[in-house]
Every structure is written in C-alpha cells, then in structure tokens.
Amino acid sequence: MRTYGVIMAGGGGTRFWPLSRKDLPKQLLNLTGKDLMVNETIDRLEGNVEKEDIFVVTNVTQADLMLEATAGRVSADHVLAEPAARNTAACIGYAAMEILKKYGDGVMCILPSDHYIKKTEAYKKVIADAIRVAAETEALVTIGIQPTFPSTGYGYICHDDTKNNDCYYSVKRFVEKPDLQKAKEYILSGEYLWNSGMFVWKASVIMKYFQKLLPDVYDCLTKIGEAMNTEQEKAVINEVYPNIPKISIDYGIMEQADKVLVLEGDFGWSDVGSWDALEALYDKDDHGNITYGEQIHIDTHDCIIYAKSKLVTTIGLDNVVVVETEDAVLVCDKNRAQEVRKIVEALEDSNKPQYL
Amino acid sequence: MRTYGVIMAGGGGTRFWPLSRKDLPKQLLNLTGKDLMVNETIDRLEGNVEKEDIFVVTNVTQADLMLEATAGRVSADHVLAEPAARNTAACIGYAAMEILKKYGDGVMCILPSDHYIKKTEAYKKVIADAIRVAAETEALVTIGIQPTFPSTGYGYICHDDTKNNDCYYSVKRFVEKPDLQKAKEYILSGEYLWNSGMFVWKASVIMKYFQKLLPDVYDCLTKIGEAMNTEQEKAVINEVYPNIPKISIDYGIMEQADKVLVLEGDFGWSDVGSWDALEALYDKDDHGNITYGEQIHIDTHDCIIYAKSKLVTTIGLDNVVVVETEDAVLVCDKNRAQEVRKIVEALEDSNKPQYL
Numbered sequence: 057m058r059t060y061g062v063i064m065a066g067g068g069g070t071r072f073w074p075l076s077r078k079d080l081p082k083q084l085l086n087l088t089g090k091d092l093m094v095n096e097t098i099d100r101l102e103g104n105v106e107k108e109d110i111f112v113v114t115n116v117t118q119a120d121l122m123l124e125a126t127a128g129r130v131s132a133d134h135v136l137a138e139p140a141a142r143n144t145a146a147c148i149g150y151a152a153m154e155i156l157k158k159y160g161d162g163v164m165c166i167l168p169s170d171h172y173i174k175k176t177e178a179y180k181k182v183i184a185d186a187i188r189v190a191a192e193t194e195a196l197v198t199i200g201i202q203p204t205f206p207s208t209g210y211g212y213i214c215h216d217d218t219k220n221n222d223c224y225y226s227v228k229r230f231v232e233k234p235d236l237q238k239a240k241e242y243i244l245s246g247e248y249l250w251n252s253g254m255f256v257w258k259a260s261v262i263m264k265y266f267q268k269l270l271p272d273v274y275d276c277l278t279k280i281g282e283a284m285n286t287e288q289e290k291a292v293i294n295e296v297y298p299n300i301p302k303i304s305i306d307y308g309i310m311e312q313a314d315k316v317l318v319l320e321g322d323f324g325w326s327d328v329g330s331w332d333a334l335e336a337l338y339d340k341d342d343h344g345n346i347t348y349g350e351q352i353h354i355d356t357h358d359c360i361i362y363a364k365s366k367l368v369t370t371i372g373l374d375n376v377v378v379v380e381t382e383d384a385v386l387v388c389d390k391n392r393a394q395e396v397r398k399i400v401e402a403l404e405d406s407n408k409p410q411y412l
Numbered sequence: 413m414r415t416y417g418v419i420m421a422g423g424g425g426t427r428f429w430p431l432s433r434k435d436l437p438k439q440l441l442n443l444t445g446k447d448l449m450v451n452e453t454i455d456r457l458e459g460n461v462e463k464e465d466i467f468v469v470t471n472v473t474q475a476d477l478m479l480e481a482t483a484g485r486v487s488a489d490h491v492l493a494e495p496a497a498r499n500t501a502a503c504i505g506y507a508a509m510e511i512l513k514k515y516g517d518g519v520m521c522i523l524p525s526d527h528y529i530k531k532t533e534a535y536k537k538v539i540a541d542a543i544r545v546a547a548e549t550e551a552l553v554t555i556g557i558q559p560t561f562p563s564t565g566y567g568y569i570c571h572d573d574t575k576n577n578d579c580y581y582s583v584k585r586f587v588e589k590p591d592l593q594k595a596k597e598y599i600l601s602g603e604y605l606w607n608s609g610m611f612v613w614k615a616s617v618i619m620k621y622f623q624k625l626l627p628d629v630y631d632c633l634t635k636i637g638e639a640m641n642t643e644q645e646k647a648v649i650n651e652v653y654p655n656i657p658k659i660s661i662d663y664g665i666m667e668q669a670d671k672v673l674v675l676e677g678d679f680g681w682s683d684v685g686s687w688d689a690l691e692a693l694y695d696k697d698d699h700g701n702i703t704y705g706e707q708i709h710i711d712t713h714d715c716i717i718y719a720k721s722k723l724v725t726t727i728g729l730d731n732v733v734v735v736e737t738e739d740a741v742l743v744c745d746k747n748r749a750q751e752v753r754k755i756v757e758a759l760e761d762s763n764k765p766q767y768l
Contacts, residue, residue: 074725352758354751363741367767369430369755372745373732385719385736387743389728395710399725402708411723 057191057258058162061101061110062151064253065094065122065169066141070400071330074384075362078412079118083169084125087328088337089348094122094169098129100176104183105165111136111154112169113147140298144253144305149266149277150297152259157284163190164262166255172337174324182321185223186256195317196265196310197224197256200249202322206239209329209394211251211306214242215318227316230306249320251306252327262309270308276300330393331377331386334360349380360390384411413547413614414518417457417466418507420609421450421478421525422497426756427686430740431718434768435474439525440481443684444693445704450478450525454485456532460539461521467492467510468525469503496654500609500661505622505633506653508615513640519546520618522611528693530680538677541579542612551673552621552666553580553612556605558678562595565685565750567607567662570598571674583672586662605676607662608683618665626664632656686749687733687742690716705736716746740767 065083069076076082083094090096098110112130114122116137123135136154138147148166155162165187173179182199190197200213211232215225230251234242242248266274276296283292310316326336338346345356349363356370362379370378375390388396403411421439425432432438439450446452454466468486470478472493479491492507504522511518521543529535538555546553556569567588571581586607590598598604622630632652639648666672682692694702701712705719712726718735726734731746744752759767 074723352755352762354754354758355748366736366738367430367740367764368743369740370743371751371755372748373743376729376732376743378741378743380722380741382722384723384725385734385741387724387726387729387732387734392711392728395727398710399708399727402710406708408723 058109058160059105059187059191060151060155060159060162060164060259061098061105062148062164062166063094063097063110063112063169064144064147064166065112065114065118066138066147067170068141070397071394073396073400074379074381074386074411075364079121081118081170082328084118084121087334088172092125093172093328095126095129096173097167097169097171098126100173100179101165101167101183103180104187108134109159109162110134111151113138113151115141138297139294142297142300143302145266145270145273145303145308146276146297146300148255148262148305149270149273149300150280152262152266153277153281154284155259156263157281161258161260163187164255164257164259166257168253168327170328171252171254172324172326172328172333174326174336176323178323179321179325182319182323183256186254186319189221189224189317189319190256190258190261193315193317194261195257195315196261196313197317197319198227198310199252199254199256199321200318201252201325202320203243203248203250206236206243207250208233208236208239210327212239212242212248213251213318214248217247220317224317224319227318230311249318250325252321252325253306254321255305255310265309265313269312270301270303272301273303273308330396331360331362331379331388332390332393358390414465414516415461415543415547416507416511416515416518416520416615417454417461418504418520418522419450419453419466419468419525420500420503420522421468421470421474422494422503423524423526424497426753427750429752429756430735430737430742430767431720435477437474437526438684440474440477443690444528448481449528449684451482451485452529453523453525453527454482456529456535457521457523457539459536460543464490465515465518466490467507469494469507471497494653495650498653498656499658501622501626501629501659501664502632502653502656504611504618504661505626505629505656506636508618508622509633509637510640511615512619513637517614517616519543520611520613520615522613524609524683526684527608527610528680528682528684528689530682530692532679534679535677535681538675538679539612542675545577545580545673545675546612546614546617549671549673550617551613551671552617552669553673553675554583554666555608555610555612555677556674557608557681558676559599559604559606562592562599563606564589564592564595566683568595568598568604569607569674570604573603576673580673580675583674586667605674606681608677608681609662610677611661611666621665621669625668626657626659628657629659629664686752687716687718687735687744688746688749714746 069081113136119137214228344358351368354371356373360377377388379386425437469492475493570584700714707724710727712729716733733744735742
C-alpha cells in the first residue's frame, strides 16, 4: 500500500512575532539554524515516504511562497491550496479526498509543518511503525509524546496498559489541556502521552469517519471530490471550502472514534509554540542564555536573545526574551512568551498592518 | 564688570549609549524633546550673559560639529577647541586665559553643557545672584543643589549655617561621593548640598588660584597665554595642552581654596547621568513608564523605553530600560543603567568601533 505524506502548513504567524508574520508563518522560518521548519519536516520523511508522494496543505495566499520555499521538494500539484482556513478536519479531509480521487487509497502520514524533532532516527522508526500499523488495520493511529514535564499547554492521550506488537496501545480517551495538578497526576500514572497532532491512517478509513462523525464536513468534501479531475474543480473548491464547518480533527473525530491507537514517541519533540520553546532546540551557554546574532551581555542569565540586524546588548537581565528584526523589537518576560499573540492582536486593533 | 559664559562640552558619549556615541556625546543629544542639551544650556544664560560673550570649550574633533549644532548661538572664535581632553582644570584654565588675554577680565559663569534644569526662572535668579557675588568679591562661587534624596552618585558641599546677603554660604569642605549611610546623615544635617559642577568667578581670581594651587597647570596656561594673539597660538596650544596635568577643578582647586562660597540651587536639576535619569525630565504615564517613539506595551511598569527607528514592544516588564537606535538595542535593568559604560568598554575591547 502506498504511503503519502501530508504536511499541514496553514498556520499563521503570531507566536514568533516579530520574526514570524502573516506572510512568513513559523513553518517558513529557520528556527533551528539549519533549514525552514517545513523543509525539515519534509526531509524527515525520507525513508518512509517517497518524495513524489508528499503533499503540503497551505493557505492559497501562501501557496506560491510555499512552492518556492520548499525548493523542489514538492511539485506544484502537490501543494494543496486552501481558499480559507477551516481548521484541521477540513485540511485533512481535503488531502484525503485528493489522494483517493487522484492517486488511489493509501496510508496518509499527517504531520504539522512546524514541529521540532531532536532525534531523527528514533522519529523515523516510530513513523515507520505507525505506517505499518495503519496499513495492517482499519485504525486511526496517532503518535503520543512521552511527557518530560507536567505541561498545561498540551492535550493528553490516555491509553490502556497493553503494548501491542511491541509498539502501540489502544487509546482510552483524549483530554484537553489540564491544570497543573491534573498534569502531575497524568505524568505519575504512566498512562498519558502528549497529543502531538501527528496522525497516520488510510485515506479510505478517515473518510468513513468523516461520513459517520462529521457528516456536514463529509458532504462538502464529497462535493469537492466529485469536481476533482474536472474543469470545475477549482471553482467548486473556492465555493465549497470556505463553508466547511470549522472544527479540529481532534474534537471532531479523534475524541469520538472507536478505534484509535497510539504509538509512543520519545524523540526530543517540541511544538516550538513560543519563543521560550527555543530552549528545547539549542544548548544554553554558561549563563543559561540562548543567543543568535551579534550581541554583548553583562550579567545576563537564562535569556533568549535573537538579533537579526542590529547589535543587541543587555545588562542585568534574567529570564527575558529579546527579539530584534528589521522593523521591530520585542522584549518579553520569558514566562509570558505565549502572550506575544496579544501584541499581534494589539497591532491588528491599532491599524498597523505593516507589522503583521 | 563683563560676564562671560563658559560651557564645558568636552564629554564623551558613553552614558547614553547606544544613543550617544563618540561623535555624538550627550550634550549634542535632544533628550528633552525640545533642543540639544548644549543649546538649552546656552539659551538658559539669556538675561545673565550676552550672547556674544558665551564660549563653548570642546574637543577639537567636535569643534566643527559644535559650531554647526549650536546654530548661530556661538561664533567660531568662541568655540575653544581642546587638542586633548585634560579634565576640568585645564578646560577652565584655558577659557580663563582666553578671556584675560583677548577680552579682558570678567566674571566667568562656568557650566556643564549636559545638565537638565526644570525651573528656568529659578535657575536664572541663582545664576544672577552668583554673578553678582563673584563680581563683588574675590571668592570662588559655586552652585550647590538642594538634595532631594540621599544620592551616593554625587559629591557634596558642606557649608556653614550663616546665609549671607540672603543668598550665599561659606563652604566648609567638599566631600566625595558618600556611602548611603553618610548620604542620609548629610541630608538630615541640612548643611550639605550636591556639587553641581557649576562655578562662577572672575577670570583673574581663578588664575591666581591656578598659580598658587596648581603651578604645573599654571605654567602650561602661561605658555599658552603668551602665544595668544600671535601666529604661534595654535601651534603652542597643540604642543602644550596635551601635557597639562589631568586634574579636576574640584580636586585641584575647590577642595584646597580658602574662600569658597556656595549658593543654594533648587530649580529641578539633574545631571542626567544615565538613562534612568530621564525620570527627572519626563512625566510618567499611568503605568509609571517613560516612552518615546512607536511602541506597544502589555503589563509593563516603571520602564524607560526609547524607540528611535523601529516598533518596540514589551510584555511583562518592570524597571527595565529599552533603547533602540538605528544600529543597536540596549535592554538594561533600570537600577543598573550606570553600567552602560561597561557595554562601551566591551565594544572598545571587542574591536567593534562602528558602535562607539
């Protein structure tokens, strides 16, 4: 059975502002110092998915940029352009329909485009196992991340205690982001993994779940599917897609489905959700700082300092994020890096589109 | 008796880095939002000193810039160019000799070029009194600032408790920067004023003190004086000046002189010695911040934020100084703003002259 890569790359650019922008979302940033996040995601599929079977789903406004940024990794007809952002169920359903109608059923390996993986080989092994399990069953397969701390920022997956074929568990339930007390209990129980948003299943299988659990979405996908390979394809997508109900695959399907399996991932994962997450990507210097670009520090500890175009200097700082780009500077308490979106909201409200 | 203004403008640009630079020292900055500090200093002499009797003493490397920056306030032959920085005794001695040799004896009103005065009228009144006292006596007259807090950053002037002619006291002694305990005692005693570095005296009087207390400096000044109004003037200054002993007027003369008088200044003075001193110049906003330029703040309090060319944004900051200029950014604990010079030293050591 053929295996397809489906890279979800429709996210906007608020969490890494001022580096990320509306037209330069996180997946198009080089946060690791090696390559763009989307390219690292694509390249990590090597060995599990053939290059010509990799799709990228992105917003139509970014499709050209994505094609250029991926530099030959993905062909133009494998960049699926969403006319509107309608959350992950629509995105995955669109890709599943594209695959079923144009290429034939196969295992879809669905990956966020902007996550960081430290241990590539361990990751490839888990993905290979997940593809095999998905191919051999009619299950929805997901990758759960071995928690390293009681995070209140991630959803959790609760599984039973039977490890099957030395690789997967049955999922008992998905749980929303917990409070700290619950998160601690989850960690201690040994039954909980972080929900990574990586999914592996057959296109035909997920389509049955759409039909059963999200019939409104399914109807839209069916209309789009019927127009595929016809002259009306683009027009129908433009008409139907913006009306697909906005719902996440987790909420719409994963939490409701009867047969979900999870594989344990322990490969140095981070969703790189905000500036402070760079601590998962880089080694700190002797003072606990992570730095990029030209800088001078005096008595500065546990900071994240990113200098793109200017000399950045600090005196007596602890736990502060400093980001300097061509047109903006951010100085932020490191423990509040997730509030960067509030700056973006303020910019939207204050009529300063040049900074968005 | 004629009255001359002597503006000391030879200081370098370390304390307000990255805004101030080697070629753009503090006196040439517009920190008040009104005019350059040196121009405000000159303009404040109006009513006490005729415009054509105002001298500016500065380093030869900045003489042209000073002439341009003062925009007609000072004529070219009243910009006295020091071939080398030799501290305040040399600077004042040079100006005194220039006045004596070329214009005739008179009262010199010697002022730092980079101080802030909030209450101009109160200031002018004190200066007028000081000029009168200096003209009527053979004393060295200085302005002491009524302390508003137990500063450990200023020197103090201890005076007796007899107020003469409703305006001046006899100085008992000058004291160096004290520790906090001593500073508190000084404040409570009512006998101490801050040493502002403003001096008023006759050129002939200070010259006698040079002869008596700083004979080595006096010898140099004499050589320079003898060459004045001759073709050798410039050559002699270039030869002799760099060898004048480096000593401050406070240490070399004020602390040793027998007849020093002090007038009390209570006119909202600040020497604007570092970024945090801007709090003396500006009203704070509702969150205790002082801001300049384009910015967005979230939960930010008691900060000083200066944005010259970019949008500066902050989240969750307290008591931080953020300064953004065309080529550099400074982020500094507000209580450590005086350590900015360490950044400048690091730049000197690290071979980055473009930032000096």
